[in-house]
Amino acid sequence: MCFDLDSAPPIPVIAGAAVSHDDLVLTAADGNEFAAFLATPDEPATAGVVIYPDVRGLYRFYEELALRFAERGYAAIAFDYFGRTAGTEKRDDEFEYGPHVEQTTDDDVQADARAAIEHLRSLGVRSVFSVGFCFGGRASWVAAASGHGLAGAIGFYGSPTRQRGGPSVVERAGQLEAPILALQAGDDGSITAADNASFERALTDAGVEHEIVTYDGAPHSFFDRKQEAFAEASDDAWRRTLEFIDSLSRSSTA
Secondary structure, eight states: OOSOTTOOOSOOOOTTOOEEEEEEEEEOTTSOEEEEEEEEESSOOSEEEEEEOOTTOSOHHHHHHHHHHHHTTOEEEEEOSOHHHHOSSOOOTTOOOHHHHHTOOHHHHHHHHHHHHHHHHHTTOOEEEEEEETHHHHHHHHHTTTTOOOSEEEEESOOSSOOSSSOOTTTTGGGOOSOEEEEEEEEOSSSOHHHHHHHHHHHHHHTOOEEEEEEEEEETTOOSTTOGGGHHHHHHHHHHHHHHHHHHHHHHHO
C-alpha cells in the first residue's frame, strides 16, 4: 500500500485559485468504461497531466493532487484502473484492491490512459505529461513507450525492473519516446539502488533524455503530508515535477 487512507499530497493549497472539477466516466477504445476525476483552471490550459494512481486506483489522494495541479494552471485528470473488474462507482475504504490489481495488464491500463489523454486534448491541451506513483510510477514510464505522444513521463517510486502485466521499463527503454523524470526513495524496501542503476544505464544506452533523483533515507511513499520528516524531499520532488512540466511544455510550443 502506498498511502494511508487519510493521506494527502504535501502541496500547499493556493487560496482563491479559480478551478473547476468533475467526476467523469470515460470509455476506452475497447469499450471499457472507467472512472476519472478532472480538475481544470478557469483559464484555458495548454499543458496538462494524466495521473496514474497507486495500486488502489482512483481515490481522494489523487483527486486532491489533480486540484493542486489545476491551481497552478495545468489541466489534470486522474483515472481508475479497475473499470473492467470493479465498475465505475465510487468505492469505500474497505475496497480490496489486490485481486483487481492482479487482473490488470499494461495494455488495458494504457488503453484507459489513452482515453484520458484524448479527453485532455479535447479541452485544448497540447502538451500532455504522465505522473504516476508506485504501481502508477511504473505505468507512467510505460506510457512513454505506448504511442501516446507524451511530452514527458514522471514516476514517483516506480519500479523500473518489475514485469507486471508486461515487460519492465528497463526492457522497454529503446521504445521510450519522451523524457523521463524518476523520483525515487533511497530507503525503499522493494526498489533497490541496483534497480535504479539499471534504469540509468538503460536510459543512457537508449539515448533517452532523463533524470533520476534518489532521496537518501526517504521511504517508499514519502510524498505524503503525514511524512513530516521527509517534507524537504517532498518539496524538492514537487519543485522538480513542476519545473520538468514547465520546461518541456514551453519547449514543445516554442
